[in-house]
Each structure stands twice: as structure tokens, then as C-alpha cells.
Amino acid sequence: MDRRVAFFVSDGTGLTAETLGNAMLSQFQGVEFDTMTLPYILSEDATRQAIAKINEAADRYGNCPIVFSSLVDRGHRDLLGRSRAVILDVFQAFMGPLEQELGVRSSLKVGQSHAIHDPEAYRLRIEAVHFALDNDDGVGWRHHYEKADLILVGLPQAGKTPTSLYLALQYGLFVANYPLTEQDIEDASLPEVLVPFQDKLFGLSMDPYRLALARQELAGDDLQGCCTDHCTQETEAARALFEFNQLPNMDVTKMSVEEISTRILALTGLKRRLQ
Amino acid sequence: MDRRVAFFVSDGTGLTAETLGNAMLSQFQGVEFDTMTLPYILSEDATRQAIAKINEAADRYGNCPIVFSSLVDRGHRDLLGRSRAVILDVFQAFMGPLEQELGVRSSLKVGQSHAIHDPEAYRLRIEAVHFALDNDDGVGWRHHYEKADLILVGLPQAGKTPTSLYLALQYGLFVANYPLTEQDIEDASLPEVLVPFQDKLFGLSMDPYRLALARQELAGDDLQGCCTDHCTQETEAARALFEFNQLPNMDVTKMSVEEISTRILALTGLKRRLQ
Numbered sequence: 001m002d003r004r005v006a007f008f009v010s011d012g013t014g015l016t017a018e019t020l021g022n023a024m025l026s027q028f029q030g031v032e033f034d035t036m037t038l039p040y041i042l043s044e045d046a047t048r049q050a051i052a053k054i055n056e057a058a059d060r061y062g063n064c065p066i067v068f069s070s071l072v073d074r075g076h077r078d079l080l081g082r083s084r085a086v087i088l089d090v091f092q093a094f095m096g097p098l099e100q101e102l103g104v105r106s107s108l109k110v111g112q113s114h115a116i117h118d119p120e121a122y123r124l125r126i127e128a129v130h131f132a133l134d135n136d137d138g139v140g141w142r143h144h145y146e147k148a149d150l151i152l153v154g155l156p157q158a159g160k161t162p163t164s165l166y167l168a169l170q171y172g173l174f175v176a177n178y179p180l181t182e183q184d185i186e187d188a189s190l191p192e193v194l195v196p197f198q199d200k201l202f203g204l205s206m207d208p209y210r211l212a213l214a215r216q217e218l219a220g221d222d223l224q225g226c227c228t229d230h231c232t233q234e235t236e237a238a239r240a241l242f243e244f245n246q247l248p249n250m251d252v253t254k255m256s257v258e259e260i261s262t263r264i265l266a267l268t269g270l271k272r273r274l275q
Numbered sequence: 276m277d278r279r280v281a282f283f284v285s286d287g288t289g290l291t292a293e294t295l296g297n298a299m300l301s302q303f304q305g306v307e308f309d310t311m312t313l314p315y316i317l318s319e320d321a322t323r324q325a326i327a328k329i330n331e332a333a334d335r336y337g338n339c340p341i342v343f344s345s346l347v348d349r350g351h352r353d354l355l356g357r358s359r360a361v362i363l364d365v366f367q368a369f370m371g372p373l374e375q376e377l378g379v380r381s382s383l384k385v386g387q388s389h390a391i392h393d394p395e396a397y398r399l400r401i402e403a404v405h406f407a408l409d410n411d412d413g414v415g416w417r418h419h420y421e422k423a424d425l426i427l428v429g430l431p432q433a434g435k436t437p438t439s440l441y442l443a444l445q446y447g448l449f450v451a452n453y454p455l456t457e458q459d460i461e462d463a464s465l466p467e468v469l470v471p472f473q474d475k476l477f478g479l480s481m482d483p484y485r486l487a488l489a490r491q492e493l494a495g496d497d498l499q500g501c502c503t504d505h506c507t508q509e510t511e512a513a514r515a516l517f518e519f520n521q522l523p524n525m526d527v528t529k530m531s532v533e534e535i536s537t538r539i540l541a542l543t544g545l546k547r548r549l550q
Contacts, residue, residue: 002377002379004377012534013533013534013536013537014537015294015533015537016294016295016298019290019291019294019295020291020294020295020365020369022550023291023345023365024365024369024370024373027347027370027373027381027382027383027384028373028377028379028381028382029382030379031377031379035550037537039537039538039540039541040537040538040541064376066373066376066377070298072302086372086373086376088369088372088373090295090298090299093368093369094295094299094363094368095299095302097361097363098299098302098303098341098361098363101339101341101361102277102279102303102306102341104277104303104305104306106302106303107302107303107304108302109302118531119485121531122531122532123489123492125437125532126434126436126437126489127492129436129437129440130436133408133411133436136408159401161401161404161405161408162400162401162404162444165404165440165444166444169437169440169441169444169532210394214398214401217398217402256393256396256397257397257400257444258288258290259287259288261288262288262289262290262312262314262315263314263315265314266314266315275297275310
């Protein structure tokens with residue numbers, strides 16, 4: 001397999017260049033990519049150091065590195081252009097058409113995106129994270145479901161916790177978790193504590209085999225009640241409970257946390273609190 | 276102020292188009308943007324619905340919408356091109372040069388980036404999230420610092436929890452938190468429990484005024500020990516403790532969670548476990 005190195009070069013966090021670059025590279029499945037992020041390139045010196053790393057990699061790999069750059073400063077961009085790499089320059093590609101359409105020049109200020117500290121947004125994220133932590137699996141006795149934007153319902157280890165935290169960090173949403181207990185499954189009815197919040201509920205289910213595996217991994221040696229048969233019964237019961245109570249729900253077996261989160265937003269129409 | 280609408284159109288989560296688009300738009304500070312993400316555009320029907328939304332916005336705003344598209348399917352991209360918008364097409368901009376350099380055609384498969392479910396990566400993220408939760412503020416008595424990649428040290432409400440969760444979700448890192456207590460501050464020495472892990476420590480500090488504000492917001496009416504004078508003393512003591520014990524440390528007052536996280540990686544050289 002062809003092996004390449006790709007760099008994500010940025011004057012800020014590097015998240016824009018990384019996100020874009022990874023999306024592009026994922027389209028070339030016959031090539032193996034080693035990636036490296038070079039963030040906070042804010043001076044000519046830092047740019048020269050980045051170029052040295054890129055050129056060193058060109059020698060080591062014996063082929064041309066791919067560089068995704070979101071540098072804003074024109075001098076640094078020109079300098080970077082002298083490295084022995086293919087440069088995919090985000091600003092070059094999109095700023096021209098945008099300036100033309102908007103009829104204004106861009107500010108060409110570095111660190112305008114992810115590094116912005118918006119105190120209100122920061123506060124909201126912190127609050128949302130604390131809400132998720134305080135309303136997570138197993139602490140239902142001190143829940144504040146009335147403040148929740150969304151309540152994820154599902155069997156333990158079906159992906160509720162990382163999803164609620166992702167939704168909190170990324171979108172500032174207040175997301176609670178309700179783990180279905182053996183008793184809930186036996187009763188086959190919506191837990192009473194959830195009844196007043198029917199319109200906030202969203203069910204997550206997972207393939208029983210993956211669920212058993214997730215539980216085994218979490219339990220380590222201390223394995224309890226997580227054989228696949230048991231998980232199959234529980235999963236069927238949970239899905240029946242979702243259907244019977246008309247909960248919107250989703251099988252998240254093959255989904256990343258990002259996909260689970262964005263699909264929930266798309267399906268529920270829930271508005272994000274942070275853009 | 277000029278007011279525009281921008282759409283992020285994607286066949287997947289929309290995160291690539293959003294990230295790129297927001298970075299570009301943040302360069303135009305004289306224009307106010309309303310943004311809308313249209314994810315999971317996977318059919319001709321869905322594309323037509325997206326176009327209807329875009330055209331409706333063109334009418335409503337009385338100007339031309341900006342569309343950042345990461346659609347992969349050529350038919351859907353061509354169709355989208357007929358909407359009354361400026362289309363900034365990620366694939367069009369970057370795929371040509373990439374294919375030429377790599378000497379292969381891209382797979383043009385939808386949902387190749389954020390939606391990829393890599394079971395190993397998923398497991399690692401979940402494990403890292405649980406590690407962060409189990410080793411968070413105030414649960415130090417059952418810490419597993421020996422397994423930590425990094426231990427954040429700082430006063431309560433100085434940003435440790437969201438940072439540890441972001442590093443877990445984004446990079447799969449195992450990050451513990453140690454909140455400095457009044458006793459630690461009085462003792463003015465590195466807490467004993469941290470001594471064996473000196474090389475994993477990273478100190479976070481914050482402007483006392485912001486710290487007081489953060490504590491007030493969290494405490495609500497139940498305000499305790501968070502006047503600015505008190506926070507000033509604590510902050511000075513915490514910074515002195517960092518310096519005296521040669522902990523790498525950073526003032527995070529004006530930073531977003533993304534910036535705190537990526538700067539820590541850049542400063543410590545810590546390798547991410549997830550790309």
C-alpha cells in the first residue's frame with residue numbers, strides 16, 4: 001500500500017484543517033496516511049520550523065507530503081508554499097468567491113474560529129457538561145429532567161454517556177440519561193419517572209453482541225450478566241418498550257458518537273444552543 | 276449590518292462543512308450570519324428538499340445564500356448547483372489536486388469521515404470518557420493516576436472537567452483532574468498524591484475575576500467563598516505552586532475548550548490516541 005504523510009497546518013487549534021483534511025483523505029482508501037497537526041503557527045520562525053518538518057518528511061517518505069493549510073497570514077502562506085509539498089490552502093480556495101459575493105474583504109485575522117473565547121458560550125458549555133454529569137446513568141435520584149433538552153433512554157452501555165457529553169460540549173445541549181433497569185424491562189412499561197417528559201425521550205439500542213462486548217470490556221474480570229443471550233433478551237425488550245411507547249429511537253451499533261449525536265438532532269429537530 | 280444565511284450541506288454528519296464554513300465566515304466580521312446545517316442528504320429527494328430550503332431563504336433574506344457543501348455524489352452536487360446560492364464545494368476544490376498527486380481516483384463514497392464506526396476507536400473513546408468521569412474533581416480517593424496520560428491540576432472551576440472530557444472524546448486521552456484544595460493552597464507544596472506523577476501534571480489557572488464569576492454561576496444562590504479577593508489569593512497561591520514545582524501551566528482565561536486542549540497537546544508533546 002502507498003504510504004503518505006499529511007500535515008494539517010494552522011495558526012490556531014488546527015481543527016479546521018484537520019477536519020477538512022481527514023474528510024478528504026478518507027476518500028482514498030488505497031493509500032495509508034500518517035497525519036501530523038502543526039497548530040499555532042503564528043510567526044515566520046514557526047512557519048520555517050513547520051517547513052523543516054514537512055521537508056524532512058518528504059525525504060523520509062520518498063514522496064511528496066500533502067499539506068492542508070488554514071493559515072491566514074499571507075506572508076506565512078507564501079513561505080509555506082516553498083516547502084516540498086502539495087499545499088491545499090483553505091483560504092486560497094474559498095476566500096476569493098466569498099469576498100466577491102459578500103462585497104467585503106475578509107479581516108484576515110488569525111485565530112478567528114475555534115480559539116474564540118466567547119464567555120457566554122463557554123459558560124453554556126460548562127453548564128451543559130455539568131448537567132450531563134449530574135444527570136448521568138445511575139444518579140437518577142437527583143435528576144433534573146425538567147431542565148433537560150433531551151433524555152436518552154437505553155440499556156446500560158448502549159452509548160448514552162458519551163453521546164450526552166458530546167451534545168453538551170459541541171452544541172451546549174442539556175442532555176440527561178436514563179438507563180433502563182432489569183425492573184423496567186420486566187415491567188415492560190415506560191418508567192414512571194419518565195412519563196411526564198415523554199416528548200423529550202429518545203431511545204438508543206445496540207446490537208446485542210456489541211452490547212455484550214461493551215459490557216465485558218467495561219467490567220474487565222468482574223463479569224456480570226453480560227452474556228449475549230441475556231443482552232439479546234434485554235435488547236428485544238427495550239426495543240419493544242420504545243415502540244410501544246412511541247419513543248423515537250435508533251440502533252446505534254455502527255455509529256460514531258458524532259453520527260449518533262447529529263442524527264438525533266436531525267430526527268428530533270432539536271435546536272442546538274451553540275452553533 | 277449585512278445579514279446573510281449560510282447553509283452547511285452534507286451527506287454525513289455535516290461536521291466537515293460546518294467546521295470549514297464557520298472558519299471562513301468568522302473572517303467577515305461586518306456581516307451577520309444565520310447558519311443552518313442540512314446533514315444526511317443522501318438522495319435526490321433529500322437534495323431537492325435542501326434546494327427548496329436554500330431558495331426559500333434566498334427569497335426571505337433578499338440576497339444570495341452561501342452554501343458550504345461536502346456532498347460527494349456527483350449527481351447530487353450538480354443538482355445542488357442549480358439552487359440560487361453561492362456554492363463552495365469542498366470536493367470540487369480539493370479532490371482534483373489530491374487525485375493528481377496521489378495518482379489514484381478517490382472512492383467518492385459518502386459518509387467516509389465522521390460517520391465511520393471504528394469499533395476500536397469507539398471503545399477507546401468510551402474508555403477515555405469513563406476514565407475522565409471516574410477521575411474527575413472530588414473523586415480523588417478512587418483515582419487511577421497511574422493509568423492517566425495527563426493530570427490537570429487547578430482550582431475548582433478553572434476549566435479542568437470540560438477539558439478532560441474534550442481530550443477524551445476528541446483524542447481518546449486518559450485525563451484525570453486534581454482540584455487544589457484550601458489545604459493544598461495553605462501547604463504551598465505539591466499534594467503528596469501527585470508527587471509520583473510529576474511528569475503527567477499540567478496546571479490550569481484563570482483570571483480571579485473570571486474564576487469568581489464561574490463559581491458564582493455554578494453556585495447560584497448558594498454562594499460560598501467566591502468573592503474576587505478570595506479568588507485572587509487562591510489564584511496567586513496556585514500559580515506560585517505551579518512555578519515552584521516546575522509544572523507546565525497556562526492561563527486559560529480567554530481560551531475555548533478547544534484551544535486549551537490543543538495548546539496542552541502542543542506544549543506537552545502528548546500524543547493523541549485517536550487521530
